[in-house]
Amino acid sequence: MQRTIQYRGCEIHVDLVRTSADMFDASFRVECAVSPKQLSPTGARVPVRNGPFSRRWAWLIAEIAGQFAIDEMLGPRDSRLRHVIS
Secondary structure, rough: OOEEEEEOEEEEEEEEEEEEEOOEEEEEEEEOOOOOOOOOOOOOOEEOOOOEEHHHHHHHHHHHHHHHHHHHHHOOOHHHHHHOOO
């Protein structure tokens, strides 16, 4: 099963593979038009660890992991999110 999610101008491609009757392994890959040069190219498939998961959890966990990867590549959306500890 496959699903594509749009997030911050990028696409998260989530794939689920059935491992048993109601359990799935999940993986995702990120495709982004703008990728900082110091990072590896987008598009590499990343398996989600500690599975298998129920279908609902597999979709959710892979999507959140993809969003985190994009946030790490692009940085915070808003400078107000940066917290400085003095």
